[in-house]
Amino acid sequence: MRQHGYNIPANVFIKFKEAEGGFKTTLRNDVKGLLSLYEAAYLCTIEDYILDEALNFTKVHLKTMEKQMRTTLATRVLDALEMPLHRRMRRLEAKNYISIYQEDEGRINVVLELAKLDFHMLQSIHREEVRSISMWWKALGLAEKLTFSRDRVVECYVWPLGVYFEPHYSRARIYLTKVIALLSIMDDIYDSYGILEELQEFTEVIQRWDIEAVDQLEEVYKLHFLNLYNTFKEFENELADEGSSYRVDYLKESIKEISRAYFEEAKWRDEGYVPPLKEYLTVSLISSCYKALACASFVGMGAKATKEAFDWVTSFPRIIKSICSICRLMDDVVSTEAKEHYKLSSSTYDPPEQVGA
CATH class of the missing domain: 1.10.600.10 (Farnesyl Diphosphate Synthase)
Known part of the structure; x- marks a missing residue:
């Protein structure tokens, strides 16, 4: 929501932390969740210490899980680690995502065709x-x-x-x-x-x-x-x-x-x-x-x-x-x-x- 100008407080991420202060170990196996948290961490402000911690946490675990991911998801993670997806040119990223989505077993073909038509x-x-x-x-x-x-x-x-x-x-x-x-x-x-x-x-x-x-x-x-x-x-x-x-x-x-x-x-x-x-x-x-x-x-x-x-x-x-x-x-x-x-x-x-x- 911060991408769209809403000043949402970072304390919404507290629920992902253990009582001792670290991030929950269950997050380590949720690649899509880690990727979303990683992207969100780049929208931090000076006082968002929890997002600084989130960035370090997600980077480490996304890199270690690279070999365990499906090819399409691995491609998306590697791209994000190189540069956060929301910082990329939207139309170029749309083209990249169409290629990734095309290989996704859970894709909706009508949506895929519509995306291709829109792009061209x-x-x-x-x-x-x-x-x-x-x-x-x-x-x-x-x-x-x-x-x-x-x-x-x-x-x-x-x-x-x-x-x-x-x-x-x-x-x-x-x-x-x-x-x-x-x-x-x-x-x-x-x-x-x-x-x-x-x-x-x-x-x-x-x-x-x-x-x-x-x-x-x-x-x-x-x-x-x-x-x-x-x-x-x-x-x-x-x-x-x-x-x-x-x-x-x-x-x-x-x-x-x-x-x-x-x-x-x-x-x-x-x-x-x-x-x-x-x-x-x-x-x-x-x-x-x-x-x-x-x-x-x-x-x-x-x-x-x-x-x-x-x-x-x-x-x-x-x-x-x-x-x-x-x-x-x-x-x-x-x-x-x-x-x-x-x-x-x-x-x-x-x-x-x-x-x-």
């Missing part, structure tokens, strides 16, 4: 979206003209697919993919291509969001801003009939905020400046783009995405700030490991070297 029908919608996005990306010509940038539009689609896979969010997925793809190019421009003077002009044009100002830019910056501007204009035109074109204004402000953060990091890089952790996070939580992408994820949605929702997400609430912090630092750890593996030069910030990181 929805997959056909997703394929059409990828086709549409790929055609849009090819028409922009950014991959051919900006050879220094990453050509990863299909990869960009996977992120929205993990956010919302349902058929009625088709437009939202397409919008979000386009925003991610254009931000990826912007990141490469600031990180790998631009010199500081040109980046300053580029940043100023983005802040003004003025199509007439692009002539002062060098061709690479001009090309990117024109595509960004035109894509957002398309969003506005499509949303105008619903009276929700105002959503794009929120998105524009998020993009402006990112460009300012990117430029600040570019200055750090050129000056060889390593900021203190607090200063670094103030900028890098924005440059992580997750705040902007949270906003972008609302733009193509239906009536549920109200103006109040946009006011909330752009106010940088604690949950969004926490997401940005986690993802930013995870990215930095991976980047640091990559530098060590490939012997790359130092970046703006190196987490292991910062006290308190």
